[in-house]
Amino acid sequence: DGGITQSPKYLFRKEGQNVTLSCEQNLNHDAMYWYRQDPGQGLRLIYYSQIVNDFQKGDIAEGYSVSREKKESFPLTVTSAQKNPTAFYLCASSFSRDRGNGYTFGSGTRLTVV
Amino acid sequence: QKEVEQDPGPLSVPEGAIVSLNCTYSNSAFQYFMWYRQYSRKGPELLMYTYSSGNKEDGRFTAQVDKSSKYISLFIRDSQPSDSATYLCAMRMNTGFQKLVFGTGTRLLVSP
Numbered sequence: 001d002g003g004i005t006q007s008p009k010y011l012f013r014k015e016g017q018n019v020t021l022s023c024e025q026n027l028n029h030d031a032m033y034w035y036r037q038d039p040g041q042g043l044r045l046i047y048y049s050q051i052v053n054d055f056q057k058g059d060i061a062e063g064y065s066v067s068r069e070k071k072e073s074f075p076l077t078v079t080s081a082q083k084n085p086t087a088f089y090l091c092a093s094s095f096s097r098d099r100g101n102g103y104t105f106g107s108g109t110r111l112t113v114v
Numbered sequence: 115q116k117e118v119e120q121d122p123g124p125l126s127v128p129e130g131a132i133v134s135l136n137c138t139y140s141n142s143a144f145q146y147f148m149w150y151r152q153y154s155r156k157g158p159e160l161l162m163y164t165y166s167s168g169n170k171e172d173g174r175f176t177a178q179v180d181k182s183s184k185y186i187s188l189f190i191r192d193s194q195p196s197d198s199a200t201y202l203c204a205m206r207m208n209t210g211f212q213k214l215v216f217g218t219g220t221r222l223l224v225s226p
Contacts, residue, residue, distance in 0.1 A: 006157075031211070040122060042202065042218030043158075050211060090157055098212040102148045102204070105157030 002027045006091050006106035012114050013078065013085060021076045021109045023091035032074035033092040033103065036060060043090065049074055050096050078111065086113050117141050120203055120217030129226050133190040137203035137217045140184065144215075145208040147179050149188045152200045152219065161201075162188065193224045 004025040013019045023032065034046040045058030049068040063082025068074055074093075078085045088110050092103040120137045127133055135149075146165055150158035162177040164170045170177045176189040186205075190197055203217040 040218065042120075043216045048213070088155075092157075094212060096211050098146065098206075100163055102150075102160045102163055102212075103158075103214060105150075105159065107157045108155065110155070 004091060004093050004104050004106040006089075006109050008109060009107070011109055011111045013111060014114060016080045018077055018079050019111065021078070021089055021091075021111070023074045023076065023106060024072055025093040025104070026072060027093055027104060028071075029093035029095055029104070030071065031094050031096045032068065033094075034058075034064070034066065034074070034076045035090045035092065037088040037090055037108075046076065046089075085111055087111060115140060116218075117215050118203065118205065118217045121220055122218055124221040124223050126223045126225065127193055129193060129195060129224055131193050131224070133193050133197070133222060133224075135188040135190075135201050135203075135220050135222070137186050137205075138184055139186075139205060139215075141207070141215075142181070142184065143207040144205040146206050146212075147177070147186050148204040148214070149175075149177055150202045150204060150216075152202060154199075158202055190222075193222075195224050195226050198222055198224050 007022045033048040035043040047066040049055035065077045091106040094103045118139045149162040151161050152158040164177050167179045167181045174191045178187040200219040200221045202219040204214040
C-alpha cells in the first residue's frame with residue numbers, strides 16, 4: 001500500500017542538540033512539505049519542495065533545515081537555533097499539479113525538549 | 115488578519131445531531147476548497163474536495179462553498195462519536211503549484 005511514513009513517532013531532544021525527523025513516501029508524489037502544529041495555531045509551513053534538489057522556505061523556517069536528495073525522502077533537521085522546538089511535526093506530500101487529491105499526511109512526530 | 119479564519123471550538127453535540135463547521139477567507143482568488151479530519155495525535159486525512167462554488171455530498175458529509183460570501187461549510191448528518199476529531203479547512207488558488215492555506219481547525223466532540 002502506498003503511503004507516507006514519518007519516524008520516529010516520539011523524539012526527545014536535549015538543549016543544544018540537533019535532531020533529524022524522517023519522512024518517506026512511496027506515492028510517486030513530486031512535492032513534499034513540513035508543517036509544525038501547536039495547540040490553537042493550526043498548521044504552520046516550515047519548508048516545502050516541489051522537485052528533487054530544490055526546496056523553499058515556508059512561514060517559519062528559522063532554526064530548521066531540509067534536504068531533498070531523493071524523490072521519496074524529505075528529512076527535517078531541527079537545529080539548536082530553534083528556540084522552542086517542542087511541537088507536533090507533520091510531513092505531507094502531493095502531486096505538484098493538483099489531481100484532486102490534496103495532500104497526503106504522515107502520522108506525525110512529537111518532539112519534546114528535555 | 116489571517117487569510118483563513120476558523121472557530122477553534124470545541125463544538126460539543128449529542129450523537130445523531132447535524133453538525134455545521136465553517137471557515138471564512140479573505141482571498142477571492144481561492145478556487146479549490148478542502149476539508150481534512152484529524153484524530154488526536156494523528157495526521158490529517160482528506161474528507162472532501164470541491165472546486166469553486168456549490169455543494170458536494172459524500173455519505174453523511176456535505177461540503178458547501180459560497181464564493182460570494184467567502185464562506186465554506188462542512189455539514190455532518192447523523193453525527194457519531196467516531197466523528198469526534200479536529201476538522202481543518204484548506205484552500206488554494208488556481209495556480210500551477212498547489213500550495214494549501216489551512217484554517218486552524220475546529221475541535222468536534224460527539225457524545226453518545
